[in-house]
Amino acid sequence: MYCISYSMMKIVILGSGGAVPSPARSLPSIGIRYFGEVYLFDCGEGTQRQMMIHGMSYSRVKMIFLTHLHADHFLGIAGLMQTLKMNERKEPLFIFGPAGTERCVSSILMGAYPFQICIKEIDENFSLKNEKFKISAFKTSHNVRSIGYVFQENDSRNFNKAKADRLGIKGSMFRKLEREGEIAIGKKKVKLEDVTKPKKGMKLVYSGDTLPCKEVLLASKGADLLIHDGTFSEQHREDAANKMHSTVSQAAELAKKARVKNLVLVHLSNRYKDAAMLEKEAKKIFKNSKVAFDGMEICV
């Protein structure tokens, strides 16, 4: 993984297990903190406590994106909402997920809430944009209706601090230059391009539970980070096919084909006690593979 200190993004694997938790692995959830707001991707039982343990503020959760409606991926919403209610949250919270989300999530939200919970059922045509990023969905291949998500940061420009200093740019001048594209310093005009260089937005992809498939491959093209189902080892390829999950080798093959920069494997089955063995299997195919652990922090 690589870490750039000025990034305002932090990704934490809150639960790296799947189906049934284990002492080492909580149920699926990934938290992305971006400019002070938190976006959760899946929210298995225990997610609120995992957030507390691994330093991701549960009160900052703005949106929750569900990949599918198996209970291990969404039961944690119930407890998290109770805690936010006790904290007297006022801001609305958005929950996105495939058809059926309204019924499933509503059944575990007991009582009234002092904040609005907006549940929106979406499909692979979903996308949501703001001035900083776009989140879009894509089709995946599991044994219930399922989708994955792309978090695509907008391209931007990075200031060259040394150059800006030399030109006497300081304080609010940075913001003005960003807004107006040009500022006057004495008699000299300075353009935004003079003191910045283009910065490509990060692309993060989360597959949820899925067989390797062309839609995931397509969505993952050139991603900085692909977080992919790695439930099984290659020796249990048949189990993976029957249960519509991936082996770590299959995930690594897909990562290689999609030319992603980094692959993180999640939803590990409890049958494997040795994560290093799984990582070795994936690395043979795609070098930048990592098996996730609870609390794994990824800075991009």
Add this chain to the structure above:
Amino acid sequence: MYCISYSMMKIVILGSGGAVPSPARSLPSIGIRYFGEVYLFDCGEGTQRQMMIHGMSYSRVKMIFLTHLHADHFLGIAGLMQTLKMNERKEPLFIFGPAGTERCVSSILMGAYPFQICIKEIDENFSLKNEKFKISAFKTSHNVRSIGYVFQENDSRNFNKAKADRLGIKGSMFRKLEREGEIAIGKKKVKLEDVTKPKKGMKLVYSGDTLPCKEVLLASKGADLLIHDGTFSEQHREDAANKMHSTVSQAAELAKKARVKNLVLVHLSNRYKDAAMLEKEAKKIFKNSKVAFDGMEICV
């Protein structure tokens, strides 16, 4: 605490927190393993994982007893049932709780189960007996309908191993003697009383969330172990009264009056980072007080 090795009972505090979990404390649940079967008292979010972490078999759960229907005390049933379903459990599972339990628990049990889930709504008149123990309910004083539970082991007799050896009692003769009260060894008749001494059954009491009140006092009389609400420190007595919880001092006073042998304080508020301070406060009033921690194992 005291630990007698031949006891077939193990009590584990699975969650020592309350309302909102913390990195250190999971939500309320107490597991009693008794002759290979597990009885859960409350089942907050994360209970199944706490059982895995602290060595109490989730597949052996036979009955769940809820003290009241605040979400922090029962949301863990949802995930536990999903896991038991995946394990293809066949045996029925019983859930007891106050009026409203049927509706609350059913709403979080998604889909069909390959085993019977029998939900029974009970009140303070409830009691359940088998050949080894009796579990009964008593009224408590919280801001919703609430009950506490007494687990009363039947009185029995303990074999004096040395004496039995001297008399030549071995193997299946022990069981025969227990069953028939008398056996013949050669020409000699040996009575059960000759090689055993009476053993008083253990009495365990769990208050759930409650103000200190006469019903809890009465139910706790002479208990070997009282597990009591200790949400607040005495300095927040007013908060305790408003929220219908107890301070650790109030719990200790009740334990002293009820002449229990041991007091364990649970449902600790997150505001107290120093459990030792709370324990000190309780010990001033009742020496055999302990503040619970997650995974605390009590052998009686």
